[in-house]
Amino acid sequence: DAGVTQSPTHLIKTRGQHVTLRCSPISGHKSVSWYQQVLGQGPQFIFQYYEKEERGRGNFPDRFSARQFPNYSSELNVNALLLGDSALYLCASSLIHNTIYFGEGSWLTVV
Amino acid sequence: TQLLEQSPQFLSIQEGENLTVYCNSSSVFSSLQWYRQEPGEGPVLLVTVVTGGEVKKLKRLTFQFGDARKDSSLHITAAQPGDTGLYLCAAIPNDYKLSFGAGTTVTVRA
Numbered sequence: 001d002a003g004v005t006q007s008p009t010h011l012i013k014t015r016g017q018h019v020t021l022r023c024s025p026i027s028g029h030k031s032v033s034w035y036q037q038v039l040g041q042g043p044q045f046i047f048q049y050y051e052k053e054e055r056g057r058g059n060f061p062d063r064f065s066a067r068q069f070p071n072y073s074s075e076l077n078v079n080a081l082l083l084g085d086s087a088l089y090l091c092a093s094s095l096i097h098n099t100i101y102f103g104e105g106s107w108l109t110v111v
Numbered sequence: 112t113q114l115l116e117q118s119p120q121f122l123s124i125q126e127g128e129n130l131t132v133y134c135n136s137s138s139v140f141s142s143l144q145w146y147r148q149e150p151g152e153g154p155v156l157l158v159t160v161v162t163g164g165e166v167k168k169l170k171r172l173t174f175q176f177g178d179a180r181k182d183s184s185l186h187i188t189a190a191q192p193g194d195t196g197l198y199l200c201a202a203i204p205n206d207y208k209l210s211f212g213a214g215t216t217v218t219v220r221a
Contacts, residue, residue: 033208035209040213042115042117042199042201042211042214043154043199043211045208090153090154099156100156100209102153102155103153104151104153105152105153
């Protein structure tokens, strides 16, 4: 079975631009979470979605938004990119209250 | 302020040596998890500890949860180059998000 898949794997954007990152959860998983991992740090929670509804939000500005689609895939959107948004963005899926499985991440570089 | 403090930040040892990584907090948790993350990949769950004083073994890895459920340790016996990676501890302070420590980067030299 396929694990959590994320796209794109790497991308470079310019300050002020917008980016959309995509995630497909493991088949049957209805919960998707997004994490930001800056180099040298542990992942920081951004959002969790379950059954297309936001279940939790971390301490990130409103420039960060996300949504979950009827097939449980998810998008993370970041507007007005800043240099500090450069990071590995991880998507994770789970059955609710069960083991969380991470994708390989999307490396975003903002120049 | 980090909810979970991990130490040391970096650890470089020779193949065959032992190592211990620590995860500490002033908060009490119902459970703690340990993950390993290799370059270019997402974190992979190694173990979940839920009972104070609990010890779990995974081959050469031994995980311990403190009696007060505020701290945990990971001990690797006879480390191998394949153990190289970023070791992260994580807690679930509420039921929908993981809170990670900053991680310990372990390098095992052949």
